[in-house]
Amino acid sequence: MIGYIARRVGVSIAVVLGIALVSFIVIQLPPGDYADGYKSFLIEQGGATESEAEAQAELFRQRYGLDKPLPLQFLVWIRDMVTKGSFGFSFAYKRDVGELIAERFPRTLLLAVLAHLTSTVVGIVVGILVAPRQYSLADNLAAFAAFVLSALPRFWIALAIMFFLVFTLEQEHVTAFHSPQFVVVPWAFGSLEEISRTWAKLLDLLQHIWPVVVIAGLGGVARNMRVMRGNMLDELNAQYVTTARSKGLTEGQVMRRHAVPNALHPIIMYQGTSLPYMLQGELQASIVMGLPTIGTLLLTSLRNEDIYISASCLLIYGVLLVAGNLIADIALVVLDPRVRFS
Amino acid sequence: MTLSQQALARAATNENSGANDTILEIRGLKTYFFLERGVVKAVDGVDVAVGRRKTLGVVGESGCGKSVTFRSVMRLIQSPPGKIVEGEILLHRKDGATVDIVKLDPRSRQLRDIRGAEIAMIFQEPMTSLNPLHPVGRQISESVLLHQNMSRPAAMERAEEMLNRVHIADPDRRVSEYPHQLSGGMRQRVMIALALSCNPSILIADEPTTALDVTVQAQILDLMRELQDDFDSAIVLITHNLGVVSQMADHVAVMYMGRVVEYAPVYDIFHRPKHPYTIGLLNSVPVLGRKENNRLVPITGMVPSPMDDIRGCAFAERCPEAMQICWEQSPEFKEHEPGHSAACWLHD
Known part of the structure; x- marks a missing residue:
């Protein structure tokens, strides 16, 4: 088992390098670069002539190494990542990309994990509950609700929730992670007073992020629910479930001990591919709700060809995909003896 | 013979x-x-x-x-x-x-x-009648625990004893193995052991x-x-x-x-x-x-x-000896000789 995991980790590292290369190349594909944008900015806003602006742009390219050949740019990017932990420099923000991402990553991950948990837990539980009642009213209602939730545009639900919060509940502040009065409050647990302020800040945070969690989470319920329901139906018709019933187990025991663990198998495999999906899932809702997450960062960077941010974000998604698959593989080894012994 | x-x-x-x-x-x-x-x-x-x-x-x-x-x-x-x-x-x-x-x-x-x-039951498909995720010993002891007042270790011992009774070699090792590690015949033996574990x-x-x-x-x-x-x-x-x-x-x-x-x-x-x-x-x-x-x-x-709604005897249309009455009325299932019952007009 240790050998199996070591092998999988080794392969994963190679895959990550491949992803880094591909994300870097993909970012270079659109015509032009950040310096071109800078040039037209100088002409339009700064009143510079064509040649002056071109000279400025050229200076810019030299300063940030954009005039070097692509393979060299890639190698420098990778070298700095490995040796200095630096992901490059953002032209637009004039800051280190690593810093930018590090600032947003924990909060993005928090949102993503919460949304993912919502979609997985709700999906699995509802799937288990409706499977034995196939084609019943409850089954059809659950399917209807799940499909509507996944079909409605997320930005639209976000707007609707925002409207409701502001005009019906009269919540004062709906965008960003915190209300203004909590932004400077530190996460501290030193004294009783600090703890109570931290607690208030946490509640404020939840009040701001729940719409995104719910929107991104419920949108994913349909898939999990239908997959779980289908698996459960397969397993409930399996011979070993009849064996379990013929032992005299209660229906609940048959489900818990026999049908559900077998039905979880494909869900766990699919979890591996959903880590990056859940990072992107919150994108639309985050834009509307004005939450600065990785998704919004990637979107702006793509628009103004801020290549190091884009490539780094893509790389992070790729790493998460690989990590997710690795985690799913390990989870399967733990769950399923057939994988463990072959 | x-x-x-x-x-x-x-x-x-x-x-x-x-x-x-x-x-x-x-x-x-x-x-x-x-x-x-x-x-x-x-x-x-x-x-x-x-x-x-x-x-x-x-x-x-x-x-x-x-x-x-x-x-x-x-x-x-x-x-x-x-x-x-x-x-x-x-x-x-x-x-x-x-x-x-x-x-x-x-x-x-x-x-x-x-x-x-x-009443216990064994099935046709030994390949699928055991849960692939649990060791066979646990699947037998699950039934024993349910019906007999036994501790977990005692139930495991009972499972091992049952494997021995159905002539599986090395029951102490097999008890912790999974169904996919056993052959079809062995799985059917496990099913028999499981079925008979509670007498x-x-x-x-x-x-x-x-x-x-x-x-x-x-x-x-x-x-x-x-x-x-x-x-x-x-x-x-x-x-x-x-x-x-x-x-x-x-x-x-x-x-x-x-x-x-x-x-x-x-x-x-x-x-x-x-x-x-x-x-x-x-x-x-x-x-x-x-x-x-x-x-x-x-x-x-x-x-x-x-x-289909069949009038008369369901076998009539395939029967070499079908008579008029076979098409009209279903024969009663009754004893024609002590201990020997049949549903056929031939013997009325």
């Missing part, structure tokens, strides 16, 4: 065993499936009894209702669409009481106490050897016979293999279209069959050493759809 000689030998051993009481009586059982395209009368009036410590062979072609009848006994019919619409299933329990299983709620405590502890008074074996190759079949049948003596269980052997029936059964019920058409001691079924369907079945079995010109005689025609 021909089938009839085997049946004779089997009948001879019966004479000595005595104790003629029944443990399970099925009376007028009807199990229907209510599907969108119509009602399938899978079991349509079955009367049969199982003697204590005896083996009942149930034969008939695919879809004749033999499995559904005994899944009804375990109340394992999925509902909807299946439903027991009529009849009684009387079980004489270990404590002396008699219950009608049809009247029990399938989710009730009482029925769960019967499943596994008084049930009836073991229902639904085509237990169909999926196994012939040498393994013989071993499994030998094992079942040996354990029947040790555990004092009655066996219901559902099969379409007449050879297996002649080796194993004390009594035989022949089923056709959801009904028992003939029921008799095994010797009578092979030597004095009454129903033309039974005769047809016997004629279509190849016998080693039979003369070449003595060709197999198949039963002509096809089984009618169980959704």
Whole structure:
């Protein structure tokens, strides 16, 4: 088992390098670069002539190494990542990309994990509950609700929730992670007073992020629910479930001990591919709700060809995909003896 | 040895065993499936009894209702669409009481106490009848823990002992192995160990050897016979293999279209069959050493759809001896000789 995991980790590292290369190349594909944008900015806003602006742009390219050949740019990017932990420099923000991402990553991950948990837990539980009642009213209602939730545009639900919060509940502040009065409050647990302020800040945070969690989470319920329901139906018709019933187990025991663990198998495999999906899932809702997450960062960077941010974000998604698959593989080894012994 | 000689030998051993009481009586059982395209009368009036410590062979072609009848006994019919619409299933329990299983709620405590502890079942597909995620020992001990007042380690020991009883080598090692690590024959042995782990008074074996190759079949049948003596269980052997029936059964019920058409001691079924369907079945079995010109005689025609409303005898259109009355009225299933019942107008 240790050998199996070591092998999988080794392969994963190679895959990550491949992803880094591909994300870097993909970012270079659109015509032009950040310096071109800078040039037209100088002409339009700064009143510079064509040649002056071109000279400025050229200076810019030299300063940030954009005039070097692509393979060299890639190698420098990778070298700095490995040796200095630096992901490059953002032209637009004039800051280190690593810093930018590090600032947003924990909060993005928090949102993503919460949304993912919502979609997985709700999906699995509802799937288990409706499977034995196939084609019943409850089954059809659950399917209807799940499909509507996944079909409605997320930005639209976000707007609707925002409207409701502001005009019906009269919540004062709906965008960003915190209300203004909590932004400077530190996460501290030193004294009783600090703890109570931290607690208030946490509640404020939840009040701001729940719409995104719910929107991104419920949108994913349909898939999990239908997959779980289908698996459960397969397993409930399996011979070993009849064996379990013929032992005299209660229906609940048959489900818990026999049908559900077998039905979880494909869900766990699919979890591996959903880590990056859940990072992107919150994108639309985050834009509307004005939450600065990785998704919004990637979107702006793509628009103004801020290549190091884009490539780094893509790389992070790729790493998460690989990590997710690795985690799913390990989870399967733990769950399923057939994988463990072959 | 021909089938009839085997049946004779089997009948001879019966004479000595005595104790003629029944443990399970099925009376007028009807199990229907209510599907969108119509009602399938899978079991349509079955009367049969199982003697204590005896083996009942149930034969008939695919879809004749033999499995559904005994899944009804375990109340394992999925509902909807299946439903027991009529009849009684009387079980004489270990404590002396008699219950009608049809009247029990399938989710009730009482029925769960019967499943596994008084009636146990093994299935055709040893490949899929065990849960792939649990070690076999745990699957056996699960049943033991449920029905017997035992600690977990004691139940595991019982599981190991049961594996030993079904002649699995290295039971102490096998007990912690998973189903995919065992061969088909071994898995069927595990299923038998699981079924017998709580000393049930009836073991229902639904085509237990169909999926196994012939040498393994013989071993499994030998094992079942040996354990029947040790555990004092009655066996219901559902099969379409007449050879297996002649080796194993004390009594035989022949089923056709959801009904028992003939029921008799095994010797009578092979030597004095009454129903033309039974005769047809016997004629279509190849016998080693039979003369070449003595060709197999198949039963002509096809089984009618169980959704059709059949007037008269369901076998009439395939029966070489059909008479006018066969098309008009369904024959009653009744005793024509002591212990030998059939549903056929020929004998009225």
